[in-house]
Amino acid sequence: MGLRQVDTYSPQQTAVLESVSRTMSATVDGVNALAARFQADKAFARSFVDAVSLIGERRGRVVVSGVGKSGHIGRKIAATMASTGTSAYFVHPTEASHGDLGMVTSDDVLILLSWSGETVELGPMLAYAKRFNVAVVSITSNAESLLARNSDAAITLPKVQEACPHGLAPTTSALLQLAVGDALAIALLERRGFSAQDFKTFHPGGKLGAQLLLAQELAHVGEAVPLLPLGSKMGDAVIQMSAKGFGVVGICDAEGKLAGVITDGDLRRHMSKELLLQTVDAVMSHHPRVIRGNLLASAAMEMMQAQKVTVLFLVDENGTACGILHIHDLLRAGVI
Known part of the structure; x- marks a missing residue:
């Protein structure tokens, strides 16, 4: 994304503009890479189908978990699903290891987020899922990771360049996780035939609630x-x-x-x-x-x-x- 100079900026202001431009370019490139893999990689596309089928066919709820930025993205995914007809909630892995796993049943589906696929804190949840036959959907970038290999549906994201110049702060990668979560939520919405009237039931307040009045x-x-x-x-x-x-x-x-x-x-x-x-x-x-x-x-x-x-x-x-x-x-x- 080229920087279009429309005014005179100081060197410091120019540096800010160039930084923003690089970040936007990195995020656009990341989303494009995700879309391209979905179109070209049949196994990757199939992982979405498998994930939606698992969630749609189970009688229980969706339990989302992740650590750090993946955890924040997981909270948003759970909130989006809950508001669009898929019963879902977020559990922090640490809390899960200290009793909250008792809320998870064999009718549920776990969605576990980890860019590396080797997040230690998710280990107890994965072990619990295997022991009690809880379905697991993973969102990771490493197909050979412990998490992906032990998932019923592993959505393996393309490795993309982070917007962070050091390649450390999860930026582009977090955006891809969010995009996958939104894609799953909307696919489930459409699978269930979730209507505008149903949407209103979950959004009675605020401007959105007003838009959904009859x-x-x-x-x-x-x-x-x-x-x-x-x-x-x-x-x-x-x-x-x-x-x-x-x-x-x-x-x-x-x-x-x-x-x-x-x-x-x-x-x-x-x-x-x-x-x-x-x-x-x-x-x-x-x-x-x-x-x-x-x-x-x-x-x-x-x-x-x-x-x-x-x-x-x-x-x-x-x-x-x-x-x-x-x-x-x-x-x-x-x-x-």
Whole structure:
């Protein structure tokens, strides 16, 4: 990755920029090497298939462990799996050796991370797994290591150059471990058919939770919905629009289906002395923009922005109006 000089820097600032550029290049090269091996090495690709099969077929949980930077990456992998439908947790090897191995059963799968594959602290966990028939998935760079040779599925990463100039601090290698963990988590998500609604169950709070709300959870229903039947006078429509406060009124046919809408814009376009004496049929727009209640709130926001509207009516499978959603409802809930 070449450094593009866009301004005048001091020698110290230039050194910083060059360092950042080298690190980015090293990480990109590492990920590219990982992707290339996956495409070219059938045995390597098969190790992912085996790992996902092991985890997906076991009735227990995924127990992730590692030491140092591998441990930090392991915590993230466990958290990602847990939030995407795969029951998982992290156990530190030292704690495992002092009693926490009692939480691991033969229905579980161990994911052990070690770049060298010879991390001493993982030895007791590996021995326990062999003794009690616990499946082991390893993520390492050494196919001949003790860890890889004793794994049911060994994902052997390509040896890559660390971004650290001394080749000591785990940087690029940690990124590859993380990429593999994410790949496993997403493959398991898709294997299980984990849906956006399932995702919402595990992420009820914050901005992400707001994005996963359904339109019907934020919509106004019942008497709050401004509706009139076909044949109503425009005077009644204006009263409804003012009383309900949405700047719109829905017009329904005899079966309750939404046949059209009248907005503030329609009033301006048809403004005349006779407007209030006309029927809603003559003024309404005949192709109202509607959504179903089970649409994600984030999708409703995208639709509003794309169509430059601030209000959408909700309809059921029969086309019957059952609610109304205003952009302010979405903004208040934190949907952006």
